[in-house]
Amino acid sequence: MTKNTPEKIVSLSKIKMACQSCSLYQLCLPLGLHGEDLERLEDIIKRSHPLKKGATPFHQGDKFEAIYAIRSGSVKTYTIADDGSEQITGFHLPGELVGLDAISEDNHPCTAKALETTSYCEIPFHQLEDLSGELPSLRHQLLKIMSKEITHDANLLMLLGKKTADERLASLLLSLSSRLSNRGFSATEFNLSMSRNDIANYLGLAVETVSRLFTRFQDQGLVKVDGKFVQILKNDDLKAMISECVQSDPKMA
Amino acid sequence: MTKNTPEKIVSLSKIKMACQSCSLYQLCLPLGLHGEDLERLEDIIKRSHPLKKGATPFHQGDKFEAIYAIRSGSVKTYTIADDGSEQITGFHLPGELVGLDAISEDNHPCTAKALETTSYCEIPFHQLEDLSGELPSLRHQLLKIMSKEITHDANLLMLLGKKTADERLASLLLSLSSRLSNRGFSATEFNLSMSRNDIANYLGLAVETVSRLFTRFQDQGLVKVDGKFVQILKNDDLKAMISECVQSDPKMA
DNA sequence: CGACTTTTTGATCCGATTCAATACGCGTGG
DNA sequence: CCACGCGTATTGAATCGGATCAAAAAGTCG
Numbered sequence: 135m136t137k138n139t140p141e142k143i144v145s146l147s148k149i150k151m152a153c154q155s156c157s158l159y160q161l162c163l164p165l166g167l168h169g170e171d172l173e174r175l176e177d178i179i180k181r182s183h184p185l186k187k188g189a190t191p192f193h194q195g196d197k198f199e200a201i202y203a204i205r206s207g208s209v210k211t212y213t214i215a216d217d218g219s220e221q222i223t224g225f226h227l228p229g230e231l232v233g234l235d236a237i238s239e240d241n242h243p244c245t246a247k248a249l250e251t252t253s254y255c256e257i258p259f260h261q262l263e264d265l266s267g268e269l270p271s272l273r274h275q276l277l278k279i280m281s282k283e284i285t286h287d288a289n290l291l292m293l294l295g296k297k298t299a300d301e302r303l304a305s306l307l308l309s310l311s312s313r314l315s316n317r318g319f320s321a322t323e324f325n326l327s328m329s330r331n332d333i334a335n336y337l338g339l340a341v342e343t344v345s346r347l348f349t350r351f352q353d354q355g356l357v358k359v360d361g362k363f364v365q366i367l368k369n370d371d372l373k374a375m376i377s378e379c380v381q382s383d384p385k386m387a
Numbered sequence: 388m389t390k391n392t393p394e395k396i397v398s399l400s401k402i403k404m405a406c407q408s409c410s411l412y413q414l415c416l417p418l419g420l421h422g423e424d425l426e427r428l429e430d431i432i433k434r435s436h437p438l439k440k441g442a443t444p445f446h447q448g449d450k451f452e453a454i455y456a457i458r459s460g461s462v463k464t465y466t467i468a469d470d471g472s473e474q475i476t477g478f479h480l481p482g483e484l485v486g487l488d489a490i491s492e493d494n495h496p497c498t499a500k501a502l503e504t505t506s507y508c509e510i511p512f513h514q515l516e517d518l519s520g521e522l523p524s525l526r527h528q529l530l531k532i533m534s535k536e537i538t539h540d541a542n543l544l545m546l547l548g549k550k551t552a553d554e555r556l557a558s559l560l561l562s563l564s565s566r567l568s569n570r571g572f573s574a575t576e577f578n579l580s581m582s583r584n585d586i587a588n589y590l591g592l593a594v595e596t597v598s599r600l601f602t603r604f605q606d607q608g609l610v611k612v613d614g615k616f617v618q619i620l621k622n623d624d625l626k627a628m629i630s631e632c633v634q635s636d637p638k639m640a
Numbered sequence: 641c642g643a644c645t646t647t648t649t650g651a652t653c654c655g656a657t658t659c660a661a662t663a664c665g666c667g668t669g670g
Numbered sequence: 671c672c673a674c675g676c677g678t679a680t681t682g683a684a685t686c687g688g689a690t691c692a693a694a695a696a697g698t699c700g
Contacts, residue, residue, distance in 0.1 A: 213545070221545045235541060237534035243541070263527060270520055277516070280533040281490030287540035288488060288496070292466070292474045294548035295591030299688065330647060338548030340689050345648050361647090361697080552656065583679060593657050598680050614665085614679085646697070653690075664679070670672090 171269050178265065179203075180256040185248040191232075191256075194245045198236035200256045204228050207252025208327040211244040212335075222336040225249070225328055227310070229317045233259075234280055249327040294338055297376070302337040303347045304375040307357065311366055323365040424522050431518065432456075433509040438501040444485075444509075447498045451489035453509045457481050460505025461580040464497040465588075475589040478502070478581055480563070482570045486512075487533055502580040546629070547591055555590040556600045557628045560610065564619055576618040 167175060180200075184207070185191060191202055194214055202209075204226055211232060212222045223244050226232050236242040237259070266273040293305050315321030326333070330348075334341040351357045356372055358365040366372065420428060433453075437460070438444060444455055447467055455462075457479055464485060465475045476497050479485050489495040490512070519526040546558050568574030579586070583601075587594040604610045609625055611618040619625065 213541075221548075223541045223545065235534055235537045238531045238538055239535075243538050263523075263530070267520055267523055267526060270516075273520060273526070274516060277529070277533065278491045280530065280537065281488055282492075284488045284533065284536050284540060285491055285496050287537060287544060288466075288476045291540060291544050291547060292476065294544060295474075295589075297591075336548075338550075341647080342649085342690080343688060345646095346688095349648075594679080595658080595681085596656060599656095602680075641700105643700090644698080646695100648693105648695070650693085651691085653688105655689090656685105656687090658683100658685075660682085660684100662679105662681075665677090667676095668674085670674090 167269065167271055167275075171272070174265060174269075175262075175272065178258060178261040180258070181205075182254060182256050184251050184253040185209075187248055187250050187252075189248045189252075191246050191248075191254065192242050194242055196242045198233070198240050198242060198259060200258045201231050201233040201236075201262070202246070203231050203255045203257060205253045205255060207254075208249045209246050209252055209254075210249055210328060210332060210336075211246045213244045220335065222332055225310070225332075225336065227313050227317065230313075231279060234283060249332075293376070299337075299339050299343050299347055301376050302339065303333075303344065303351070304356075304372045306333065306337060307364065307366065308369070308372055308376065311369070321366070322369070323363070326362045326364055420522065420524055420528075424525070427518060427522075428515075428525065431511060431514040433511070434458075435507060435509050437504050437506040438462075440501055440503050440505075442501045442505075444499050444501075444507065445495050447495055449495045451486070451493050451495060451512060453511045454484050454486040454489075454515070455499070456484050456508045456510060458506045458508060460507075461502045462499050462505055462507075463502055463581060463585060463589075464499045466497045473588065475585055478563070478585075478589065480566050480570065483566075484532060487536060502585075550629070552590075552592050552596050552600055553603075554629050555592065556586075556597065556604070557609075557625045559586065559590060560617065560619065561622070561625055561629065564622070574619070575622070576616070579615045579617055 191209075206228050208228070209226045209232055210222050211224045211226065212220045214220055226246075232246055233242065235244065262272075262276070266276055290305075293302060297305070310324065310326075311321045314324050328336075330344050331341050333339075334344045337344070339347075348357075348359045352359050356366075356368045358367060444462075459481050461481075462479045462485060463475050464477045464479065465473045467473055479499075485499055486495065488497065515529070519529055543558075546555065550558070563577065563579075564574045567577050581589075583597050584594050586592075587597040590597070592600075601610075601612045605612050609619075609621045611620060
């Protein structure tokens with residue numbers, strides 16, 4: 135029994151670590167949830183067992199109960215159109231929140247599916263909302279995350295709205311790279327958890343085009359690709375690709 | 388002096404009307420702000436004098452102070468890229484909130500510009516945030532609006548990501564139509580406050596394409612166009628255009 | 641190992657852009 | 671009041687990027 139104590143301490147600190155280092159970093163820390171406040175947030179969080187590849191934590195139309203913070207792995211979200219075809223709305227990496235778009239209608243406008251084995255935390259929304267009434271910094275952080283998502287979407291919008299195939303793929307690669315590096319993973323090499331088909335769908339391109347782009351990017355020495363494994367060789371050149379692209383005339387405003 | 392009392396009543400009720408019928412309808416009402424709570428919200432709102440066409444309530448990079456609710460007129464928001472070119476991120480109509488995307492970075496990621504004479508209310512954000520700590524329904528409503536914006540952007544994303552020029556213009560027209568009708572304007576005829584150039588920029592198309600589309604839509608009897616004035620003749624056909632468009636294979640998921 | 645899916649590569653086709661020119665709308669000043 | 675000039679909108683012809691169709695190659699899994 136005496137040896138239980140140290141173990142317990144270890145596991146408690148592990149949980150804290152989990153909350154501070156991964157999923158909820160952006161939710162609880164930056165504007166500072168400390169001590170008791172942090173514990174109160176942690177109290178309402180459920181740490182569920184991992185999803186296997188292909189598992190769906192929630193489906194389009196499901197009643198909105200919770201938001202999900204990804205701890206490891208990755209998830210895609212997509213909507214199904216009337217004709218049965220799917221449109222991928224996002225890829226979600228460790229440390230990101232999924233399900234915020236369900237608040238407005240009180241049900242999920244998209245389905246989430248694990249792209250690989252994925253562990254996550256479930257945060258019952260109405261409890262979070264109540265708690266945010268008491269904790270101004272949590273409240274602000276929640277708004278901040280949602281605002282960030284709006285900005286992100288707007289950027290993506292702009293990207294997809296008027297960019298070439300090259301620029302789209304470059305953007306995706308850079309987005310993944312920077313998001314992964316923010317979570318402590320390598321910015322220069324990583325595995326794509328999604329299929330070429332998913333990438334094509336997300337970027338609004340044909341699969342063949344995506345495949346050709348990877349080949350060409352490699353020929354140009356921008357990246358090295360081996361199946362799902364990608365190495366970014368010329369980050370700056372990729373960045374240049376996506377910033378030089380806007381084609382409307384400057385006189386307009 | 389005695390005649391002041393009735394006048395004051397009238398003007399007070401007018402202000403209330405403004406808040407309930409236009410801009411802030413979606414912010415204060417649906418989840419029910421009543422009586423004193425509504426008054427507390429109204430207390431923090433500034434009703435500024437109208438913007439003339441071309442005026443800019445805030446610029447990209449400005450410190451985030453307030454969100455703006457459009458009472459009449461319309462506004463476009465856009466970002467300026469490094470090379471000086473502009474990308475329009477949205478058109479905003481009466482009853483809509485502008486500036487929510489500034490929360491995450493504490494400064495505005497875009498510039499807003501009046502497309503015509505436009506009146507609006509200014510809502511100091513930190514006061515709104517504080518008030519939302521005390522009023523759960525206001526808090527929820529704020530989250531709901533932001534969530535709605537995320538959903539809206541995701542839809543648009545999908546639209547711009549993979550749709551044809553026809554589908555894009557049809558979507559814009561239907562979006563304007565439904566948003567206008569929600570505010571009590573006609574769903575079938577309205578004036579476009581933005582130029583063809585703005586439309587093209589927003590939809591990620593060339594101006595010439597937009598112009599040709601209007602011509603063709605008119606030839607097909609879908610709409611009637613006279614300069615900026617548009618009549619929607621076959622709403623259902625336009626709707627059909629945008630729902631039949633998704634092209635990815637159903638087996639994917 | 642063999643069936644199936646995913647990815648790559650090649651050839652052709654079509655939609656949207658681009659370039660170029662004309663028409664329209666509108667405010668200014670003669 | 672009309673002529674002029676400038677920005678905005680429309681129309682036409684040529685070009686190009688990406689989709690589509692078709693097929694081979696590489697993975698994946700039972």
